[in-house]
Structures are given as structure tokens and as C-alpha cells.
Amino acid sequence: MQQQVSHQFTRLFHPEYLHAPKSLSSQDMDKIHTWQSQDTPLFLEIGAGKGKHALLFAAANPDKRLIAVERTSEKFASFDKLADNSLENLLNIHADAIAFTAKLLKPNCLDGVFLLYPNPEPHNKNQRWLNMPFFEFLLSRMKAGATITLASNIEIYIDEAADLLTDTWQLPFVKSSIAADSARTHFEIKYLARGEHCQELIITKPENYCTRFDDYAADLLV
Numbered sequence: 001m002q003q004q005v006s007h008q009f010t011r012l013f014h015p016e017y018l019h020a021p022k023s024l025s026s027q028d029m030d031k032i033h034t035w036q037s038q039d040t041p042l043f044l045e046i047g048a049g050k051g052k053h054a055l056l057f058a059a060a061n062p063d064k065r066l067i068a069v070e071r072t073s074e075k076f077a078s079f080d081k082l083a084d085n086s087l088e089n090l091l092n093i094h095a096d097a098i099a100f101t102a103k104l105l106k107p108n109c110l111d112g113v114f115l116l117y118p119n120p121e122p123h124n125k126n127q128r129w130l131n132m133p134f135f136e137f138l139l140s141r142m143k144a145g146a147t148i149t150l151a152s153n154i155e156i157y158i159d160e161a162a163d164l165l166t167d168t169w170q171l172p173f174v175k176s177s178i179a180a181d182s183a184r185t186h187f188e189i190k191y192l193a194r195g196e197h198c199q200e201l202i203i204t205k206p207e208n209y210c211t212r213f214d215d216y217a218a219d220l221l222v
Ligand SMILES: C[S@@+](CC[C@H](N)C(=O)[O-])C[C@H]1O[C@@H](n2cnc3c(N)ncnc32)[C@H](O)[C@@H]1O
Pocket: 046, 047, 048, 049, 050, 069, 070, 071, 072, 075, 095, 096, 097, 098, 116, 117, 118, 119, 185, 186, 187, 188
């Protein structure tokens, strides 16, 4: 049975207005296509920064693959230098993750998503990930049982996300505090060193969860 979620009350994402990232090499494009057609679990990191988490995750999980996307040139340059093509199961991509996901990922292809310390967007709550129409699209790229890990040092960001998960997205999640000695990302290290309370939500996509994009694949993919 399909899970009935009232997506008609959320603003509709329009992938057709976006353009595929131009910066990708043909080798990257080949990997993106191949990885989605194989059984090895595939993860996406959005806003990977300088890539600390991406490198740790890929090194610790040789049986999984990670595509880690960062938009800012300077941060991506540091990430690219650190990664140095050393891990077969990590693909670091310089792009806007929204356009990347909309144009290059197929429905039902991801086993997990990382959103670690996203920009809090204090003046524009519509730019926070769970307030964006894109979030519904992102859910459509995930397999049933896949998870999103959302971490933040900002209590109201986590509280707002938890309310949206319950009221709008109707998704189950587990909330927890991050240990003071955790060191997954540069921002996590900085916030914990300042003694800030960092929290995360592990959000699960249930079986039979439906979105309006479950059959959508961009022209590049069909
Ligand atoms: C606060 S930083 C956190 C970086 C890293 N996750 C960490 O914890 O150290 C947020 C990052 O998300 C990136 N970002 C924001 N929106 C993005 C998008 N649409 N696509 C790709 N990266 C994005 C920013 O460039 C920035 O590097």
C-alpha cells in the first residue's frame, strides 16, 4: 500500500528549469552513471565543505560509494587536493547539489544522504533544506529504508526540521546529541571546541513512501 502524504500542499519543485552542472569530466559522468546502475550502496553528501567527512566515510566504508558535492570553489579546491583521487569509492564533485541531483540522479538510487552542518540561513528560512520544494525531490532519489543524516549546532534549526518532518513530510526520525569528541567535519570540530551543543536527526524513508517525482528522470538519464 502507498503511504499517502499530502505533498499537494507543499510547493512543487521544478527540475526542468535547472541545467546540469557543466564542470564534470567525462570520467566523472561515467562514474555517476555506472554507480547508479550497480548494487553497491550509494550515498550522497550535500555541502561537503573541505571533505573531511567524505574522506573518513569513504575510507571506513570500502563496500559503499559516496558522491560528495560542494558548491564553493575555494572549499572544493581544498577537498579536491585532500582527496587526490586516492579513494576508488569517493567521487568529489564541484557543483550545486540541487542541479546535480535534479539532472544526474535517478529515482530510488540512494542508500543515504548526509547534510552536515548546513548553512543556517537565518534571514531566509525558505532556503533551509527541509523548507525547500527540492526536499521532496531528494526523497524521490532515495530507496525505501534509506536515511538522511542532518546535523546542526543550531537548536532552532533542528527543532524546526523535526516539526517539518512530523507535520509536512510525515517521516520518522531519531534525534540525538553528538558526542563532544566527535570530529566528522571541520564545522563539527569548531562548534564542539566552542562547547556548543550539536545534534543530529537520522531520518528514514519508509517503505511505500510516495513523492510526485518517483517516475521523474531528467533527459540526460533516459
Ligand atoms: C556550513 S558549511 C558545512 C561544510 C561541511 N559539511 C562541514 O560540516 O564542515 C555548509 C556548506 O554547504 C555548501 N553548500 C550550500 N548549499 C549548497 C548547494 N546547493 N550545493 C552544494 N554545496 C552547498 C556551502 O558551500 C558550504 O561549504
